[in-house]
Amino acid sequence: MSGRRLRTLVTALVVTVVLALLPLFVSGFLVDFVLTRTLMLGLAAATIVFLARYGGMVSLGQILFFAIAGFMYGNAVLEAGARGLNLGWNPWVAAVFALAVTTATALLLGAVGSRSGGIYFLMLTLVYAVIGYYFFAQVVTISGPSGVTSITPPPLIDSSLRLYYTALLLSVLAFVGFRALGRTSFGMVLQGIRDDPIRMASLGVNVALHRALAFTLAGFVAGLSGLVNVWWNGQIDPASVSIGPALTLLIIAVIGGISYFEGAWLGALVYVAANNYLRSLPLVDRIGLTEDRFNTLIGLLVLLIMVLSPEGLVGIARRIGAVIPGGRWLGAGREPAPADGTRTPSSESDGSAVDDDLSRTEERGTIL
Amino acid sequence: MSAAAEADAAVSREAARIRRTRLLHLIGWWGLRIVLALVALWVLVFARGTPVGPALSDPGGFLTTLFDGVTFAGLLFVVASGFTLIFGLMRTVNMAHGSLFLLAAYIAIRVQQGMVGRTRNIEPGDVSVISWIVPVIVGSAVVAVIGLVMYEVFLRWNAGQELRQALITIAISVILADQMLREFGGLALTMTWPGAVTHFVTILGARYATSRLFMLGVALAVGALLWVWLSRTRMGMIIRAGVDDEEMVRALGINVALVFAVTFFVGCVLAGVGGAMGASFAGVATGSDGNWLLNSLVVVIIGGMGSIKGAVAGSLLYGMVTAFSPAYLPTEYAFYAIIFTFVLLALVLAIRPYGLYGRAA
Numbered sequence: 001m002s003g004r005r006l007r008t009l010v011t012a013l014v015v016t017v018v019l020a021l022l023p024l025f026v027s028g029f030l031v032d033f034v035l036t037r038t039l040m041l042g043l044a045a046a047t048i049v050f051l052a053r054y055g056g057m058v059s060l061g062q063i064l065f066f067a068i069a070g071f072m073y074g075n076a077v078l079e080a081g082a083r084g085l086n087l088g089w090n091p092w093v094a095a096v097f098a099l100a101v102t103t104a105t106a107l108l109l110g111a112v113g114s115r116s117g118g119i120y121f122l123m124l125t126l127v128y129a130v131i132g133y134y135f136f137a138q139v140v141t142i143s144g145p146s147g148v149t150s151i152t153p154p155p156l157i158d159s160s161l162r163l164y165y166t167a168l169l170l171s172v173l174a175f176v177g178f179r180a181l182g183r184t185s186f187g188m189v190l191q192g193i194r195d196d197p198i199r200m201a202s203l204g205v206n207v208a209l210h211r212a213l214a215f216t217l218a219g220f221v222a223g224l225s226g227l228v229n230v231w232w233n234g235q236i237d238p239a240s241v242s243i244g245p246a247l248t249l250l251i252i253a254v255i256g257g258i259s260y261f262e263g264a265w266l267g268a269l270v271y272v273a274a275n276n277y278l279r280s281l282p283l284v285d286r287i288g289l290t291e292d293r294f295n296t297l298i299g300l301l302v303l304l305i306m307v308l309s310p311e312g313l314v315g316i317a318r319r320i321g322a323v324i325p326g327g328r329w330l331g332a333g334r335e336p337a338p339a340d341g342t343r344t345p346s347s348e349s350d351g352s353a354v355d356d357d358l359s360r361t362e363e364r365g366t367i368l
Numbered sequence: 369m370s371a372a373a374e375a376d377a378a379v380s381r382e383a384a385r386i387r388r389t390r391l392l393h394l395i396g397w398w399g400l401r402i403v404l405a406l407v408a409l410w411v412l413v414f415a416r417g418t419p420v421g422p423a424l425s426d427p428g429g430f431l432t433t434l435f436d437g438v439t440f441a442g443l444l445f446v447v448a449s450g451f452t453l454i455f456g457l458m459r460t461v462n463m464a465h466g467s468l469f470l471l472a473a474y475i476a477i478r479v480q481q482g483m484v485g486r487t488r489n490i491e492p493g494d495v496s497v498i499s500w501i502v503p504v505i506v507g508s509a510v511v512a513v514i515g516l517v518m519y520e521v522f523l524r525w526n527a528g529q530e531l532r533q534a535l536i537t538i539a540i541s542v543i544l545a546d547q548m549l550r551e552f553g554g555l556a557l558t559m560t561w562p563g564a565v566t567h568f569v570t571i572l573g574a575r576y577a578t579s580r581l582f583m584l585g586v587a588l589a590v591g592a593l594l595w596v597w598l599s600r601t602r603m604g605m606i607i608r609a610g611v612d613d614e615e616m617v618r619a620l621g622i623n624v625a626l627v628f629a630v631t632f633f634v635g636c637v638l639a640g641v642g643g644a645m646g647a648s649f650a651g652v653a654t655g656s657d658g659n660w661l662l663n664s665l666v667v668v669i670i671g672g673m674g675s676i677k678g679a680v681a682g683s684l685l686y687g688m689v690t691a692f693s694p695a696y697l698p699t700e701y702a703f704y705a706i707i708f709t710f711v712l713l714a715l716v717l718a719i720r721p722y723g724l725y726g727r728a729a
Contacts, residue, residue, distance in 0.1 A: 299542035
């Protein structure tokens, strides 16, 4: 195990322990409305990072799987309600059913999009999300425009604290699992496809299949996050699939740094914190940034990040860590991605150094 | 395994891959033909219990639906051709295209209100052709200038970084959407067609609004102008050459920067003209920006990014699907119409992963 990996693991462990102990010291509001939301949005955004970092596919469609899981759970678990199928199943069966439907949908959509790479994928997945919006808004037997309400979580996790630990557990599993996957042969092949799909195809790799499977896995994890969301929220409506939330999820990943798994949760924290605490910052209302203009602020933040450092906050932190003394804890063991479009070939065997840089210029038509 | 055996294995794997791809093509093409035949049969004979009814018993309803599809396709083409033009030359996916559409619509509505002299209850009779055309021109010009500034400030220096550019334009679209909500409010606004084009014609017993035919006429004019510009002028030639090989064009000493700026400007003008027409056709509200970004995306995914021909094909296919699927589905299932957009996408992508006229980048 290289020193850097050890350091990352230790950092992750420390962060996990701190997060696990945090509810002892902070208010219930903070846990429920900031931390749980952060973990759940971070988990969903991490699937975008997974697809972008390993597969070179930037997806705007993850919100769809997030929502499908919620809708399916709501339809299956409710016994009687104004809308939905009201199947009245056991909550755990409902959860498994929701994940199965979500994963199957992801497989179908992944198969349809698997031969279109690059920027096409971004557009196609946005179209998926919006078709999902219209589907749920129009198909009144499943949802209808006002959605499904009064959904309760399974009895085992029906307190906000337990929900928080569920979100934490799933986040830790996803973080560790996604990173580990990068070192398996599947992850390696995926990264090869990201770098040069034609070469991988001529080596005999089924490019479309690998892309479709990666998309399926990402859909499954986004579905897990969607379950936590519907347990936390108690309701789900079609508006949670439309263009706005689809962009929000990508924006979260971009703020944190779309090539870093930790960036997903960092971006989610920034987003949720800005959403909750913008109004209490001094003087922001003087410059016209009231909470009504929250989206303008988020847009400006993303614009700033994309103009200055496409690697997001984690990328910025690593660059700072590389130049200040004692900054190695920021994870500065890795060279920041070169901005001039040259790619340093990965000489390390652990795979995590094979990284995206957003700024490849030498080949038109490739992203990441 | 010896090197020769390995090479043999690789060759046979590749052959298997090619066979699979061919099979997929075959399935896709035949699937498309069979689906089209079944759809035609359904629409002609069997579509009882649908909002319109079988075409053989209600030819007027069929014709109305057909015209709805074609006229909507015209509007789709105007908007999507701007999107695809910009992508074709500069590889920039302008995710703010829908925002420019909506902004032009709002500006045109404001200008029209100013010219007519009141802000509500504007009837077509109050609107002369001039007080429709001038707002369209003003709206398009303003968003074209805004688009050009956006290009020069945020997109020019990072050419080729597709994802970065897409994210920059996403950020701009978020900001624009929020600022438009602040300035114009969340209520739906409409622009009014000039009185001269709001009549009805009767075709096979069905009344049809001439304003929609007028919209189609504008779209055809835009298409014709684009065609002349791209295929009969020197700049059009440079643009087509740039789509194929930008570096070669640059090496030949042509001022590519100017051509890029003009192309971006024209692309945004098209978004603006589309926006003003869309505002007259169905009105606009908060969220129209997203809808029209989506419409542009669907058209270019079907037709192929960067191809004007593809924009025509994509607009027609998508326009037809959006017109026919709600009209000819059994009434109790009409809300599944959106599925057909997805079916269209899936079929096209199975045959051509980069759209009908697209090429892998």
